[in-house]
Amino acid sequence: MTPRNLREVVIESLVRAAGYSAVVFVGLIFFFLLREGLPGFAEVSLPALFGSRWYPTEGHYGLLPLIGGSLVVTLGAAAIAVPFGLATAIFISEIAPRWAREILKPLVEILGGLPSVVLGFLGVLVLAPFMRVLLNLPTGLTAFTGSVLLAGMAIPTLVSVAEDALDAVPRNYRDAAVALGASEWQTIWRVTLPAARSGVLTAVMLGIGRAIGETMTVMMVTGNAARLPTTPNSLFLPIRTMTATIAAEMGEVANGSTHYHVLFVIGIVLFVISFIVNLAAGAVVFRRPKRAERVLS
Protein backbone atom coordinates (compact mmCIF):
# COMPACT_ATOMS: atom_id res chain seq x y z
CA MET A 1 0.00 0.00 0.00
CA THR A 2 1.38 3.41 -0.92
CA PRO A 3 1.72 6.01 1.85
CA ARG A 4 -0.93 8.11 0.15
CA ASN A 5 -3.45 5.30 0.16
CA LEU A 6 -2.61 4.52 3.75
CA ARG A 7 -3.39 8.09 4.69
CA GLU A 8 -6.75 7.89 2.94
CA VAL A 9 -7.62 4.69 4.77
CA VAL A 10 -6.59 6.04 8.16
CA ILE A 11 -8.53 9.28 7.74
CA GLU A 12 -11.55 7.47 6.42
CA SER A 13 -11.67 5.04 9.32
CA LEU A 14 -11.21 7.85 11.84
CA VAL A 15 -14.15 9.73 10.37
CA ARG A 16 -16.18 6.54 10.26
CA ALA A 17 -15.36 5.76 13.89
CA ALA A 18 -16.39 9.26 14.94
CA GLY A 19 -19.69 8.82 13.16
CA TYR A 20 -20.47 5.43 14.65
CA SER A 21 -19.37 6.53 18.12
CA ALA A 22 -22.47 8.75 18.44
CA VAL A 23 -24.66 5.68 17.97
CA VAL A 24 -22.55 3.67 20.38
CA PHE A 25 -22.73 6.36 23.04
CA VAL A 26 -26.50 6.66 22.84
CA GLY A 27 -26.69 2.87 23.06
CA LEU A 28 -24.40 2.79 26.09
CA ILE A 29 -26.31 5.53 27.86
CA PHE A 30 -29.57 3.74 27.28
CA PHE A 31 -28.06 0.44 28.46
CA PHE A 32 -26.72 2.10 31.63
CA LEU A 33 -30.06 3.75 32.33
CA LEU A 34 -31.83 0.42 31.94
CA ARG A 35 -29.35 -1.45 34.10
CA GLU A 36 -29.68 1.00 36.95
CA GLY A 37 -33.35 1.74 36.49
CA LEU A 38 -34.95 -1.62 35.75
CA PRO A 39 -34.60 -2.89 39.34
CA GLY A 40 -36.71 0.12 40.26
CA PHE A 41 -39.63 -1.36 38.34
CA ALA A 42 -39.23 -4.58 40.33
CA GLU A 43 -38.93 -2.88 43.70
CA VAL A 44 -41.80 -0.46 43.23
CA SER A 45 -44.99 -1.63 41.54
CA LEU A 46 -46.18 0.20 38.43
CA PRO A 47 -49.32 1.62 40.08
CA ALA A 48 -47.15 2.96 42.88
CA LEU A 49 -44.77 4.54 40.35
CA PHE A 50 -47.70 6.35 38.84
CA GLY A 51 -48.93 7.50 42.21
CA SER A 52 -49.36 11.12 43.01
CA ARG A 53 -47.02 11.37 45.99
CA TRP A 54 -43.28 11.71 45.88
CA TYR A 55 -41.94 11.14 49.40
CA PRO A 56 -38.92 8.86 48.94
CA THR A 57 -38.07 8.91 52.64
CA GLU A 58 -41.47 7.44 53.46
CA GLY A 59 -41.47 4.97 50.57
CA HIS A 60 -43.77 6.92 48.25
CA TYR A 61 -42.30 6.91 44.77
CA GLY A 62 -45.12 8.42 42.70
CA LEU A 63 -43.66 10.04 39.59
CA LEU A 64 -46.77 11.90 38.45
CA PRO A 65 -46.02 15.14 40.34
CA LEU A 66 -42.57 15.28 38.76
CA ILE A 67 -43.79 14.45 35.25
CA GLY A 68 -46.57 16.98 35.71
CA GLY A 69 -44.11 19.57 36.96
CA SER A 70 -41.83 19.12 33.98
CA LEU A 71 -44.80 19.29 31.63
CA VAL A 72 -46.20 22.47 33.13
CA VAL A 73 -42.86 24.25 33.09
CA THR A 74 -42.00 23.08 29.59
CA LEU A 75 -45.39 23.87 28.07
CA GLY A 76 -45.32 27.27 29.75
CA ALA A 77 -41.87 27.91 28.38
CA ALA A 78 -42.95 26.81 24.89
CA ALA A 79 -46.02 29.04 25.02
CA ILE A 80 -43.77 32.00 25.71
CA ALA A 81 -40.72 31.08 23.66
CA VAL A 82 -42.35 30.04 20.38
CA PRO A 83 -44.25 33.25 19.60
CA PHE A 84 -41.51 35.51 20.90
CA GLY A 85 -38.72 33.54 19.27
CA LEU A 86 -40.46 33.31 15.90
CA ALA A 87 -41.34 36.98 15.96
CA THR A 88 -37.71 37.83 16.72
CA ALA A 89 -36.46 35.54 13.96
CA ILE A 90 -38.90 37.08 11.47
CA PHE A 91 -37.90 40.56 12.52
CA ILE A 92 -34.18 39.86 12.20
CA SER A 93 -34.43 38.02 8.92
CA GLU A 94 -37.18 39.88 7.10
CA ILE A 95 -37.83 43.30 8.53
CA ALA A 96 -34.77 44.71 10.26
CA PRO A 97 -32.43 46.87 8.19
CA ARG A 98 -29.07 45.31 7.50
CA TRP A 99 -27.13 47.16 10.21
CA ALA A 100 -29.64 46.09 12.87
CA ARG A 101 -29.45 42.48 11.70
CA GLU A 102 -25.68 42.50 12.00
CA ILE A 103 -25.94 43.62 15.62
CA LEU A 104 -28.96 41.55 16.67
CA LYS A 105 -27.97 38.14 15.38
CA PRO A 106 -24.64 37.85 17.24
CA LEU A 107 -26.25 39.39 20.30
CA VAL A 108 -28.96 36.74 20.41
CA GLU A 109 -26.33 34.03 19.95
CA ILE A 110 -24.29 35.36 22.86
CA LEU A 111 -27.43 35.24 24.96
CA GLY A 112 -27.64 31.54 24.07
CA GLY A 113 -24.21 30.94 25.54
CA LEU A 114 -25.16 32.30 28.96
CA PRO A 115 -24.55 29.61 31.64
CA SER A 116 -27.86 28.45 33.09
CA VAL A 117 -26.68 29.04 36.66
CA VAL A 118 -26.29 32.73 35.89
CA LEU A 119 -29.80 32.82 34.54
CA GLY A 120 -31.07 30.97 37.60
CA PHE A 121 -29.30 33.45 39.83
CA LEU A 122 -31.01 36.27 38.01
CA GLY A 123 -34.28 34.41 38.45
CA VAL A 124 -33.91 33.96 42.18
CA LEU A 125 -32.74 37.50 42.90
CA VAL A 126 -34.75 39.54 40.41
CA LEU A 127 -37.51 37.67 38.64
CA ALA A 128 -38.94 35.68 41.58
CA PRO A 129 -39.39 38.67 43.94
CA PHE A 130 -40.79 40.65 41.03
CA MET A 131 -43.32 37.88 40.27
CA ARG A 132 -44.29 37.63 43.91
CA VAL A 133 -45.12 41.31 44.10
CA LEU A 134 -46.61 41.57 40.62
CA LEU A 135 -48.99 38.61 40.97
CA ASN A 136 -49.45 38.90 44.70
CA LEU A 137 -48.27 35.33 45.40
CA PRO A 138 -47.02 33.77 48.64
CA THR A 139 -43.76 32.94 46.87
CA GLY A 140 -42.17 33.96 43.60
CA LEU A 141 -40.57 30.53 43.17
CA THR A 142 -43.24 29.09 40.88
CA ALA A 143 -43.65 27.06 37.72
CA PHE A 144 -44.35 30.27 35.84
CA THR A 145 -41.08 31.85 36.93
CA GLY A 146 -39.33 28.71 35.70
CA SER A 147 -41.22 28.91 32.40
CA VAL A 148 -40.19 32.50 31.84
CA LEU A 149 -36.54 31.73 32.46
CA LEU A 150 -36.61 28.56 30.37
CA ALA A 151 -38.23 30.55 27.58
CA GLY A 152 -35.32 32.94 27.91
CA MET A 153 -32.98 30.01 27.40
CA ALA A 154 -34.92 28.48 24.54
CA ILE A 155 -35.39 31.73 22.63
CA PRO A 156 -31.76 32.22 21.51
CA THR A 157 -31.58 28.67 20.13
CA LEU A 158 -34.97 29.05 18.51
CA VAL A 159 -34.19 32.45 17.01
CA SER A 160 -30.80 31.44 15.69
CA VAL A 161 -32.02 28.27 13.94
CA ALA A 162 -35.29 29.79 12.69
CA GLU A 163 -33.48 32.85 11.35
CA ASP A 164 -31.11 30.64 9.38
CA ALA A 165 -34.07 28.76 7.94
CA LEU A 166 -35.90 31.95 6.94
CA ASP A 167 -32.74 33.40 5.50
CA ALA A 168 -32.28 30.29 3.36
CA VAL A 169 -35.60 30.83 1.58
CA PRO A 170 -34.64 31.94 -1.92
CA ARG A 171 -35.03 35.67 -2.56
CA ASN A 172 -37.12 34.62 -5.60
CA TYR A 173 -40.01 33.51 -3.44
CA ARG A 174 -40.37 36.96 -1.99
CA ASP A 175 -40.12 38.57 -5.41
CA ALA A 176 -42.82 36.27 -6.74
CA ALA A 177 -45.19 36.95 -3.87
CA VAL A 178 -44.60 40.68 -3.97
CA ALA A 179 -45.09 40.72 -7.75
CA LEU A 180 -48.51 39.15 -7.17
CA GLY A 181 -49.46 42.05 -4.98
CA ALA A 182 -48.66 40.62 -1.56
CA SER A 183 -47.80 43.04 1.19
CA GLU A 184 -44.68 42.54 3.25
CA TRP A 185 -46.57 40.78 6.00
CA GLN A 186 -48.60 38.60 3.61
CA THR A 187 -45.36 37.53 1.98
CA ILE A 188 -43.84 36.56 5.30
CA TRP A 189 -46.88 34.74 6.62
CA ARG A 190 -48.04 32.89 3.53
CA VAL A 191 -44.83 32.35 1.59
CA THR A 192 -41.58 32.75 3.50
CA LEU A 193 -42.69 31.02 6.68
CA PRO A 194 -44.27 27.98 4.94
CA ALA A 195 -41.23 27.69 2.69
CA ALA A 196 -38.96 27.62 5.73
CA ARG A 197 -41.37 25.28 7.51
CA SER A 198 -39.07 22.37 8.25
CA GLY A 199 -36.27 24.59 9.50
CA VAL A 200 -38.64 26.58 11.66
CA LEU A 201 -40.08 23.40 13.18
CA THR A 202 -36.58 22.14 13.87
CA ALA A 203 -35.90 25.43 15.62
CA VAL A 204 -39.01 25.04 17.77
CA MET A 205 -38.09 21.47 18.67
CA LEU A 206 -34.51 22.35 19.53
CA GLY A 207 -35.75 25.22 21.67
CA ILE A 208 -38.25 23.04 23.50
CA GLY A 209 -35.64 20.29 23.79
CA ARG A 210 -33.38 22.74 25.56
CA ALA A 211 -36.25 23.61 27.93
CA ILE A 212 -37.17 20.00 28.79
CA GLY A 213 -33.63 19.01 29.65
CA GLU A 214 -32.73 22.17 31.54
CA THR A 215 -31.96 21.45 35.19
CA MET A 216 -30.05 24.13 37.01
CA THR A 217 -32.34 27.07 36.32
CA VAL A 218 -35.56 25.24 37.17
CA MET A 219 -34.06 23.82 40.31
CA MET A 220 -33.24 27.32 41.47
CA VAL A 221 -36.52 29.05 40.71
CA THR A 222 -39.44 26.62 40.74
CA GLY A 223 -39.62 26.07 44.49
CA ASN A 224 -39.05 22.30 44.28
CA ALA A 225 -42.28 21.21 45.92
CA ALA A 226 -43.25 17.86 44.43
CA ARG A 227 -46.93 18.57 44.15
CA LEU A 228 -49.18 17.31 41.41
CA PRO A 229 -50.33 20.22 39.25
CA THR A 230 -54.05 19.60 38.83
CA THR A 231 -55.61 23.02 38.43
CA PRO A 232 -54.69 25.84 36.03
CA ASN A 233 -53.43 27.99 38.87
CA SER A 234 -50.73 25.37 39.52
CA LEU A 235 -48.74 27.42 37.05
CA PHE A 236 -48.35 30.02 39.77
CA LEU A 237 -47.46 27.59 42.54
CA PRO A 238 -44.16 25.87 43.28
CA ILE A 239 -43.58 22.61 41.42
CA ARG A 240 -40.71 20.25 40.91
CA THR A 241 -39.41 18.86 37.64
CA MET A 242 -37.90 15.46 36.88
CA THR A 243 -34.50 16.92 36.05
CA ALA A 244 -34.35 18.95 39.25
CA THR A 245 -35.30 15.86 41.27
CA ILE A 246 -32.47 13.81 39.83
CA ALA A 247 -29.96 16.59 40.30
CA ALA A 248 -31.03 17.37 43.85
CA GLU A 249 -31.35 13.83 45.18
CA MET A 250 -28.76 11.82 43.30
CA GLY A 251 -25.91 13.10 45.47
CA GLU A 252 -27.52 12.03 48.73
CA VAL A 253 -29.04 8.71 47.89
CA ALA A 254 -27.56 5.38 48.95
CA ASN A 255 -26.08 3.61 45.96
CA GLY A 256 -28.21 0.59 45.04
CA SER A 257 -31.21 1.55 47.18
CA THR A 258 -34.77 1.65 45.89
CA HIS A 259 -34.65 5.44 45.83
CA TYR A 260 -31.48 5.26 43.72
CA HIS A 261 -33.11 2.92 41.22
CA VAL A 262 -36.24 5.05 40.98
CA LEU A 263 -34.14 8.12 40.16
CA PHE A 264 -32.90 6.13 37.19
CA VAL A 265 -36.49 5.29 36.29
CA ILE A 266 -37.03 9.05 36.07
CA GLY A 267 -34.03 9.16 33.76
CA ILE A 268 -35.63 6.49 31.57
CA VAL A 269 -38.89 8.45 31.46
CA LEU A 270 -37.00 11.60 30.42
CA PHE A 271 -35.13 9.64 27.78
CA VAL A 272 -38.38 8.22 26.38
CA ILE A 273 -40.05 11.65 26.36
CA SER A 274 -37.21 13.32 24.49
CA PHE A 275 -37.14 10.35 22.11
CA ILE A 276 -40.86 10.82 21.40
CA VAL A 277 -40.45 14.57 20.90
CA ASN A 278 -37.65 13.92 18.42
CA LEU A 279 -39.67 11.30 16.56
CA ALA A 280 -42.68 13.61 16.38
CA ALA A 281 -40.50 16.43 15.11
CA GLY A 282 -39.01 14.15 12.48
CA ALA A 283 -42.43 12.96 11.37
CA VAL A 284 -43.71 16.51 10.98
CA VAL A 285 -40.61 17.83 9.27
CA PHE A 286 -40.34 15.04 6.72
CA ARG A 287 -43.99 14.50 5.93
CA ARG A 288 -44.45 17.04 3.15
CA PRO A 289 -41.34 16.32 1.03
CA LYS A 290 -42.17 12.63 0.97
CA ARG A 291 -45.59 13.33 -0.42
CA ALA A 292 -44.11 15.52 -3.14
CA GLU A 293 -41.68 12.74 -4.05
CA ARG A 294 -44.49 10.23 -4.36
CA VAL A 295 -46.29 12.53 -6.75
CA LEU A 296 -43.15 12.95 -8.82
CA SER A 297 -42.44 9.27 -9.25
Place this chain on the structure above:
Amino acid sequence: MVATPKIVIDRLSIQYDDGTESLRDVSIEILANEVTVLFGPAGGGKSTLLRALNRLTDLVPRTHITGRILLDGEDVLADGVDVVRLRRRVGMVFAQPIPLPMSVRQNVIYGLELAGEKRKSRLDEAMEQGLRAAALWDEVKDRLHDPASALSGGQQQRLCLARVLALEPEVILLDEPTSGLDPISTGKVEASLQDLKQAYTVVIVPHSIQQAARIADRAAFFLQGELIEYASGKTIFTAPKDKRTEDYVTGRFG
Protein backbone atom coordinates in the same frame (compact mmCIF):
# COMPACT_ATOMS: atom_id res chain seq x y z
CA MET B 1 -56.18 51.39 -35.72
CA VAL B 2 -53.57 53.71 -34.33
CA ALA B 3 -51.85 51.95 -31.49
CA THR B 4 -51.73 54.01 -28.30
CA PRO B 5 -48.72 53.79 -26.03
CA LYS B 6 -49.63 51.81 -22.93
CA ILE B 7 -46.38 52.63 -21.20
CA VAL B 8 -44.19 55.63 -21.79
CA ILE B 9 -40.70 55.47 -20.36
CA ASP B 10 -39.27 58.94 -20.18
CA ARG B 11 -35.56 59.57 -19.61
CA LEU B 12 -35.25 56.76 -17.08
CA SER B 13 -31.93 56.29 -15.27
CA ILE B 14 -31.30 53.77 -12.53
CA GLN B 15 -28.22 53.79 -10.38
CA TYR B 16 -27.16 51.65 -7.46
CA ASP B 17 -25.55 52.98 -4.35
CA ASP B 18 -22.18 51.42 -5.10
CA GLY B 19 -21.92 53.67 -8.13
CA THR B 20 -22.75 51.05 -10.76
CA GLU B 21 -25.15 52.37 -13.30
CA SER B 22 -27.81 50.06 -14.56
CA LEU B 23 -29.74 52.23 -17.00
CA ARG B 24 -28.80 55.52 -18.58
CA ASP B 25 -31.36 57.95 -19.91
CA VAL B 26 -33.71 55.47 -21.55
CA SER B 27 -36.88 56.58 -23.35
CA ILE B 28 -39.29 54.10 -24.99
CA GLU B 29 -42.97 53.94 -25.81
CA ILE B 30 -44.49 50.51 -25.33
CA LEU B 31 -47.67 49.82 -27.27
CA ALA B 32 -50.68 47.92 -26.06
CA ASN B 33 -51.47 44.54 -27.67
CA GLU B 34 -47.94 44.00 -28.84
CA VAL B 35 -45.04 41.88 -27.73
CA THR B 36 -42.19 44.22 -26.91
CA VAL B 37 -38.82 42.56 -26.58
CA LEU B 38 -35.94 43.98 -24.54
CA PHE B 39 -32.71 42.27 -25.57
CA GLY B 40 -28.96 42.60 -25.50
CA PRO B 41 -25.94 41.10 -23.75
CA ALA B 42 -26.00 40.37 -20.02
CA GLY B 43 -25.65 43.34 -17.73
CA GLY B 44 -27.34 45.64 -20.22
CA GLY B 45 -30.09 46.73 -17.85
CA LYS B 46 -32.99 44.86 -19.47
CA SER B 47 -34.09 43.08 -16.31
CA THR B 48 -33.68 46.21 -14.25
CA LEU B 49 -35.95 48.09 -16.62
CA LEU B 50 -38.50 45.28 -16.45
CA ARG B 51 -38.43 45.29 -12.67
CA ALA B 52 -38.79 49.05 -12.56
CA LEU B 53 -42.07 48.77 -14.48
CA ASN B 54 -43.85 47.29 -11.47
CA ARG B 55 -41.59 48.77 -8.85
CA LEU B 56 -39.87 45.53 -7.85
CA THR B 57 -36.82 47.78 -7.81
CA ASP B 58 -38.18 48.95 -4.46
CA LEU B 59 -36.97 45.66 -2.98
CA VAL B 60 -33.35 46.54 -3.64
CA PRO B 61 -32.29 49.01 -0.99
CA ARG B 62 -30.53 52.19 -2.06
CA THR B 63 -31.51 52.35 -5.69
CA HIS B 64 -31.62 55.78 -7.27
CA ILE B 65 -34.15 56.23 -10.02
CA THR B 66 -34.67 59.35 -12.06
CA GLY B 67 -37.06 59.91 -14.93
CA ARG B 68 -40.66 58.80 -15.34
CA ILE B 69 -42.58 55.67 -16.25
CA LEU B 70 -46.11 56.52 -17.36
CA LEU B 71 -48.69 53.76 -17.30
CA ASP B 72 -51.80 55.08 -19.05
CA GLY B 73 -50.41 58.54 -18.41
CA GLU B 74 -49.80 58.05 -14.70
CA ASP B 75 -46.30 58.09 -13.26
CA VAL B 76 -45.77 54.76 -11.48
CA LEU B 77 -42.56 55.99 -9.88
CA ALA B 78 -44.25 58.87 -8.10
CA ASP B 79 -44.52 58.85 -4.32
CA GLY B 80 -47.89 57.80 -3.05
CA VAL B 81 -48.56 55.31 -5.85
CA ASP B 82 -50.39 52.24 -4.53
CA VAL B 83 -47.65 49.72 -5.28
CA VAL B 84 -49.81 46.71 -4.51
CA ARG B 85 -52.46 47.88 -6.99
CA LEU B 86 -49.77 48.66 -9.55
CA ARG B 87 -48.36 45.14 -9.26
CA ARG B 88 -51.79 43.70 -9.89
CA ARG B 89 -52.07 45.73 -13.07
CA VAL B 90 -48.52 44.89 -14.12
CA GLY B 91 -47.82 41.20 -13.53
CA MET B 92 -44.43 39.55 -13.70
CA VAL B 93 -43.08 36.09 -14.56
CA PHE B 94 -39.49 35.35 -13.56
CA ALA B 95 -36.64 33.43 -15.14
CA GLN B 96 -36.79 30.63 -12.62
CA PRO B 97 -40.20 29.09 -12.17
CA ILE B 98 -41.05 29.88 -8.59
CA PRO B 99 -44.00 27.81 -7.45
CA LEU B 100 -45.01 29.10 -4.03
CA PRO B 101 -44.98 26.44 -1.31
CA MET B 102 -48.66 25.48 -1.73
CA SER B 103 -50.90 23.46 -4.02
CA VAL B 104 -51.38 24.11 -7.74
CA ARG B 105 -54.81 25.59 -7.13
CA GLN B 106 -53.65 27.82 -4.28
CA ASN B 107 -50.77 29.09 -6.37
CA VAL B 108 -53.12 30.31 -9.07
CA ILE B 109 -55.66 31.92 -6.78
CA TYR B 110 -53.11 33.33 -4.36
CA GLY B 111 -52.98 36.77 -5.93
CA LEU B 112 -56.78 37.01 -6.01
CA GLU B 113 -57.05 35.95 -2.39
CA LEU B 114 -54.56 38.65 -1.51
CA ALA B 115 -56.76 41.10 -3.36
CA GLY B 116 -59.56 40.10 -1.00
CA GLU B 117 -61.58 37.81 -3.29
CA LYS B 118 -63.37 35.22 -1.16
CA ARG B 119 -66.12 33.79 -3.38
CA LYS B 120 -65.15 30.24 -4.24
CA SER B 121 -66.98 30.27 -7.56
CA ARG B 122 -65.13 33.40 -8.66
CA LEU B 123 -61.79 31.93 -7.55
CA ASP B 124 -62.40 28.66 -9.36
CA GLU B 125 -63.43 30.48 -12.48
CA ALA B 126 -60.35 32.71 -12.46
CA MET B 127 -58.16 29.69 -11.77
CA GLU B 128 -59.49 27.76 -14.75
CA GLN B 129 -59.26 30.82 -16.96
CA GLY B 130 -55.67 31.48 -15.93
CA LEU B 131 -54.62 27.87 -16.39
CA ARG B 132 -56.31 27.66 -19.81
CA ALA B 133 -54.70 30.89 -20.97
CA ALA B 134 -51.32 29.55 -19.94
CA ALA B 135 -52.04 26.28 -21.83
CA LEU B 136 -51.76 24.28 -18.66
CA TRP B 137 -55.35 23.39 -17.78
CA ASP B 138 -55.47 20.03 -19.56
CA GLU B 139 -52.28 18.87 -17.90
CA VAL B 140 -53.13 19.80 -14.33
CA LYS B 141 -56.91 19.75 -14.06
CA ASP B 142 -56.80 16.40 -12.28
CA ARG B 143 -54.05 17.37 -9.88
CA LEU B 144 -55.06 20.79 -8.68
CA HIS B 145 -54.46 19.82 -5.07
CA ASP B 146 -50.99 18.41 -5.57
CA PRO B 147 -48.10 20.53 -4.34
CA ALA B 148 -46.99 22.84 -7.13
CA SER B 149 -43.41 21.68 -6.64
CA ALA B 150 -44.44 18.28 -8.04
CA LEU B 151 -45.04 19.72 -11.52
CA SER B 152 -42.32 19.58 -14.18
CA GLY B 153 -40.19 22.67 -14.80
CA GLY B 154 -42.14 23.66 -17.90
CA GLN B 155 -45.45 23.18 -16.12
CA GLN B 156 -44.22 25.21 -13.18
CA GLN B 157 -43.30 28.10 -15.44
CA ARG B 158 -46.70 28.04 -17.11
CA LEU B 159 -48.22 27.85 -13.64
CA CYS B 160 -46.40 31.07 -12.80
CA LEU B 161 -47.85 32.59 -15.95
CA ALA B 162 -51.32 31.33 -15.02
CA ARG B 163 -50.91 32.83 -11.59
CA VAL B 164 -50.28 36.23 -13.11
CA LEU B 165 -53.08 35.85 -15.68
CA ALA B 166 -55.62 34.93 -13.02
CA LEU B 167 -55.22 38.45 -11.69
CA GLU B 168 -56.31 39.81 -15.07
CA PRO B 169 -53.49 42.33 -15.30
CA GLU B 170 -53.10 44.84 -18.09
CA VAL B 171 -49.40 44.39 -18.65
CA ILE B 172 -47.41 41.17 -18.39
CA LEU B 173 -43.67 41.33 -17.81
CA LEU B 174 -41.60 38.24 -18.50
CA ASP B 175 -37.94 38.00 -17.49
CA GLU B 176 -36.36 35.21 -19.54
CA PRO B 177 -39.38 33.01 -18.87
CA THR B 178 -38.07 30.09 -20.90
CA SER B 179 -34.43 30.04 -19.80
CA GLY B 180 -34.91 26.90 -17.75
CA LEU B 181 -37.22 25.10 -20.17
CA ASP B 182 -36.82 22.46 -22.82
CA PRO B 183 -37.62 23.40 -26.45
CA ILE B 184 -41.12 21.91 -26.38
CA SER B 185 -42.15 23.80 -23.25
CA THR B 186 -40.53 26.90 -24.69
CA GLY B 187 -42.67 26.52 -27.79
CA LYS B 188 -45.80 26.26 -25.68
CA VAL B 189 -44.96 29.39 -23.71
CA GLU B 190 -44.14 31.34 -26.89
CA ALA B 191 -47.36 30.22 -28.51
CA SER B 192 -49.39 31.35 -25.54
CA LEU B 193 -47.68 34.75 -25.71
CA GLN B 194 -49.06 35.25 -29.20
CA ASP B 195 -52.57 34.64 -27.86
CA LEU B 196 -51.97 36.80 -24.83
CA LYS B 197 -51.10 39.91 -26.73
CA GLN B 198 -54.67 40.07 -28.03
CA ALA B 199 -55.73 41.05 -24.55
CA TYR B 200 -52.60 42.30 -22.84
CA THR B 201 -49.49 44.37 -23.26
CA VAL B 202 -46.54 41.99 -23.17
CA VAL B 203 -42.97 43.04 -22.35
CA ILE B 204 -40.40 40.30 -22.39
CA VAL B 205 -36.68 39.81 -21.93
CA PRO B 206 -36.04 36.77 -24.14
CA HIS B 207 -33.35 34.25 -23.38
CA SER B 208 -31.85 34.22 -26.85
CA ILE B 209 -31.70 36.38 -29.97
CA GLN B 210 -33.52 33.65 -31.86
CA GLN B 211 -36.39 33.83 -29.45
CA ALA B 212 -36.38 37.62 -29.66
CA ALA B 213 -36.64 37.44 -33.43
CA ARG B 214 -39.46 34.84 -33.28
CA ILE B 215 -41.76 36.74 -30.99
CA ALA B 216 -40.98 40.45 -31.28
CA ASP B 217 -43.48 42.93 -32.64
CA ARG B 218 -41.14 45.61 -31.42
CA ALA B 219 -37.65 45.27 -30.03
CA ALA B 220 -35.28 47.39 -28.00
CA PHE B 221 -31.57 46.65 -28.02
CA PHE B 222 -29.68 47.47 -24.83
CA LEU B 223 -25.94 47.66 -24.40
CA GLN B 224 -24.34 48.44 -21.05
CA GLY B 225 -27.30 50.37 -19.75
CA GLU B 226 -27.95 52.31 -22.90
CA LEU B 227 -30.80 51.95 -25.34
CA ILE B 228 -29.06 51.57 -28.70
CA GLU B 229 -32.00 51.03 -31.00
CA TYR B 230 -35.75 50.66 -30.75
CA ALA B 231 -37.80 49.66 -33.74
CA SER B 232 -40.22 47.08 -35.06
CA GLY B 233 -38.98 43.53 -34.71
CA LYS B 234 -38.75 43.14 -38.46
CA THR B 235 -36.55 46.20 -38.86
CA ILE B 236 -34.26 45.47 -35.98
CA PHE B 237 -33.58 41.86 -36.94
CA THR B 238 -33.30 42.33 -40.70
CA ALA B 239 -32.19 45.91 -41.29
CA PRO B 240 -30.83 47.44 -38.07
CA LYS B 241 -29.66 51.01 -38.39
CA ASP B 242 -26.98 50.92 -35.72
CA LYS B 243 -23.75 49.05 -36.38
CA ARG B 244 -23.72 47.67 -32.84
CA THR B 245 -27.20 46.24 -33.17
CA GLU B 246 -26.24 44.63 -36.44
CA ASP B 247 -23.12 43.11 -34.93
CA TYR B 248 -25.14 41.66 -32.08
CA VAL B 249 -28.06 40.24 -34.05
CA THR B 250 -25.74 38.69 -36.60
CA GLY B 251 -23.79 37.07 -33.83
CA ARG B 252 -20.57 38.98 -34.16
CA PHE B 253 -20.41 39.51 -30.42
CA GLY B 254 -22.37 38.69 -27.30
